[in-house]
Amino acid sequence: MLPMRHTRPTLAKVSRAGKSITVENVQSVKEDSVQTKRSPSSPQGGAKKRSAFGDITNANKNPQLLQKKKDGQKAALKKTRNVAVNGVLKNNEINVKRAPRKVPILDVAVEVVKEEINANEEVRPQSKVEICSDKLLPPDVEDIDKDSLDDPFSTSEYAMDIFTYMRDREEKFVLSNYMESQRDISKEMRAILVDWMVEVQENFELNHETLYLAVKLVDHYLAATVIVREKLQLIGSTAVLIASKFEERCPPCLDDFLFICDDAYKREQLLAMEMDILQKLNFDINIPVPYRFLRRFGKCAHASMEILTLARYICELTLQEYDFVQESASKMAASCLLLALKMKDLGGWTATLQHYSGYQAMDLLPLVKRLNFLIMCQPNEKLKAVRSKYSHRVFFEVAKIPPLDVLKLEESFQS
Template sequence: MPITRGKKAKEAAGKKASKVNAAASENQEEATQVKRSSSPPHGAPKKRTAFIDITNAHKVTISLPGRKRESAKKVEKKTNSASVLSKNQTNLQKSSSVSSEGSPAEKERSDVEEEKKNNEEPQRDDSSPAEEPVDVSPPAAREVPAHIQRQPIPAEFDIDSDNSEDCYMCPEYAKDIFDYLKKREEKFVLSNYMDKQPYLSPDMRTILIDWLVEVQENFELFHETLYLAVKLTDHYLSKVPIHRDMLQLVGSTALLIACKFEERCPPPIEDFLYICDDAYKRRELINMEANILKSLSFDINIPIPYRFLRRYARCVNVGMDTLTLARFFCEMSLMEIDFVLERGSRLASACLLMALVTKNLGGWCPILQFHSGYQVSDLKPVVRKLHSMLQAPSDDNLKTIRNKYSHKVFFEVASLPLVDINVLEKALASS
């Protein structure tokens, strides 16, 4: 009876399956020698098949240990045979170059002596000078120039060794970082720019800063964000004249940029439009952000006095109440146009000195002079200006900073009596 196609197909499929099973068994035997698990370990992320294969799995070739040994032996045999052939060729060339004069015994004896000599040391040409021994000693360390050498910190002025185990404090580079920030201040020196603003006045700027402090409190932003926003506003106004109707837009946009620079989770643009009572549109705020960044050449990492104040307060281990008092003096100075031209490190030093005198904690000691780089003679004009600012009567409508530092969270430092000018002058003279 003839065999149908179905039976032929089944028979062919059976043969094919037996071949596949045989191949699978061979693969299993190889897998016992080299175990390569294709399934991911427990807890590992699955492979993303939607993208290209970024692993090197397609480049891996499985090689068995037995095959490695055989291939290594073959390579060793090839190298040995090649070296023997090269030696035989050199010996034949040397024997042919020997003079034909003399008996065969003498020729054979000279060949043996020459072969011994070649095995002992390489043949050297007498006409060429003898090779000098190569100096393998390591090169001497180059001296670091004096102007870039790291200056050692005296033990009595070292305030970072206590944080040697804390990598977040960067104790090895803290002094260098603040010295760099102090040098960088020279790039951001300002002057009284109100002459370039025909539509603005110092009082308008004071109202804007008072409003920014209120926004900083409501949004619970960092103090660094507030200081940077004021710096960005001043630098932009020193370059671009604007109309008084755009002043609030400049301040809110500067605060938005500062939030993106300092905050972990900056507020969205809609919040800044809301605090402006929807006086501006979203497109206007985005355009102002681009204008500020372009006018500052995108260099917005401006040193602020708040960072220097925290650093200098650690030098004398002052309490939190004294540091908060110095911060109150420093934040009050943001509202005055006369302090725009002061460098942040110098303003922070003057605020701390005034807080120390107010708390009767001494004057400007050598460790503060070492880390700040300022002497008392450098701080006297700024301290006197701060005292006159705090002594002047304040506007009842601009008391946001005073109300802020009258809270218990800030130790109610705004309610402390101002130090007498005679006591202050005496401390400045004795320091």
């Protein structure tokens, strides 16, 4: 059984029995108005100001030219002081009257563009949505991004391209049956490790994307390297560390991960494992995860937070099951959402969901049946983290919702 402390260490300072670690005060840089956080082990202390590209001025390149420029500025200043104030004002009034009216550059550019367009063809006026979006959608498919065009924090204009790119990357990260080559670990050991990683995500209050990415990193590393069981927890904690650096704004420091492992590993071992994982994966860790697709598909279905939480619960249960590692992230997310809709009797797979997910309802039926069977199975006594997590009222107690009957599930797909 993997050791796990139930007390959550603070990310800024980790307290241990007989040993206290103090954190240096961070110096605030007034010029940049930025506060930099340092880990307890950082020897540098506060951030220091430094030019990223060195001296980019010409101060040291031609000192004679610079001196002439300064002398010229001084002469201009002396000459200006000798002019009477009234005379300057009078001359300015005369220059304003004589100067012709200047047309703003933007107006000129607009007029030129209009003349070129009118010379080629007559352009009909377009609405704002038509200008911002060039998508040609079927009449029964809703444009789910049109309501976010005015949101500066939204990527609605690029959302379709982003998820198309993620769908293409799924083909690069297809996992094989790597357990056949592992001699010292088993599926049950992997399930216990993932269960422990879920507790780490809760204790550190990390994003769910961090948990999903960490599990992906573990699977891809095990697919590339044969390990012994003594290193399994080291791999799991290092994967969470890497995923935190990739996903979190303020990731936990290295000492926090040593703490959660009950000091079973040293700092040098954790750093060496981090480098080994990154090298084995060629530093390409932008792996598509189901959680991102699930948020997108939930928006297509206008799913409530309870429905979306139920789908996330089903999806998080699959992290512990080795039999689901070969499924693509987008198909897993679509199947979890479809099963959640069926469990709440909220209809089936709409045309909008089919368009944005790329899957038809019948394509998802085999995976949906496997997911429903996973919920029906008696929970393992050693794997309690996910079910306990989603049994809380914060998550609408979705783990207590009964699964669907198999016959009723098949009938709903045929109707």
